[in-house]
Amino acid sequence: MTQQGDIFQQLSLASVSGVSAAAFAEICTALYERELLHLSQLQQINTAFLQRRLQSLPYHVKNAARGMLESDAPYTLDIQNASWQAAQKRRLAVTPSQPQKLARWLNHGARLGDTVPIYDLRLPIQQARLDSIDRIDHQQQRLHCNMHGWFSFTGECLEPDHDQVYLLKPDATTLAPAFCGHQWNHKGRIDPRTLGLREVLLATRVEF
Numbered sequence: 001m002t003q004q005g006d007i008f009q010q011l012s013l014a015s016v017s018g019v020s021a022a023a024f025a026e027i028c029t030a031l032y033e034r035e036l037l038h039l040s041q042l043q044q045i046n047t048a049f050l051q052r053r054l055q056s057l058p059y060h061v062k063n064a065a066r067g068m069l070e071s072d073a074p075y076t077l078d079i080q081n082a083s084w085q086a087a088q089k090r091r092l093a094v095t096p097s098q099p100q101k102l103a104r105w106l107n108h109g110a111r112l113g114d115t116v117p118i119y120d121l122r123l124p125i126q127q128a129r130l131d132s133i134d135r136i137d138h139q140q141q142r143l144h145c146n147m148h149g150w151f152s153f154t155g156e157c158l159e160p161d162h163d164q165v166y167l168l169k170p171d172a173t174t175l176a177p178a179f180c181g182h183q184w185n186h187k188g189r190i191d192p193r194t195l196g197l198r199e200v201l202l203a204t205r206v207e208f
Helices: 004-015 021-040 047-070 098-108 172-180 197-204
Strands: 076-078 083-085 115-120 126-137 142-145 149-152 165-167 183-185 188-190
Touching: 021 047, 021 197, 047 197, 083 172, 115 172, 126 172, 126 197, 172 197
Parallel strands: none
Antiparallel strands: 076 083, 115 126, 115 165, 126 142, 126 183, 142 149, 183 188
């Protein structure tokens, strides 16, 4: 019987060049186990949806693992846990200069599909997450992100009850909390969360 590790080793030898096959296999295994756990915890999942997700899982896991190994992200890659690590700030905050930086970038450099950091400052758990731009409305100075909806060009979320959710210009500093899954509560820093497969794939598209 072929073991999970053997499967990923075969994938690595067949499709990964210039990187360690063993590292590729480890990342694939961690991502695969994480996604299967996530699927097992979904409520009222229908069979057709589950079948589609499982059929596409090896393809997305392989792409995510390759992307993590080839990424030039300036954070430490933890191969065993398929995650990035960096020093965590004492708190999550939007600096006063961020709205202007974001607006300039959206007007001159942003493209559809770009990965962006979303800072959710709502308690009890504050998080930084990754999302992607799927619409830019220059006329109304707003943009739409795939998961978080509409934002102004200065970063304020325009969706109901999201007044403490912000979009920031992506750079090494603003992306670090999202890449590393950093979290905070009312007392300060808490253990990081692990990124789902979708966020990992978004992270691997970022060029620093």
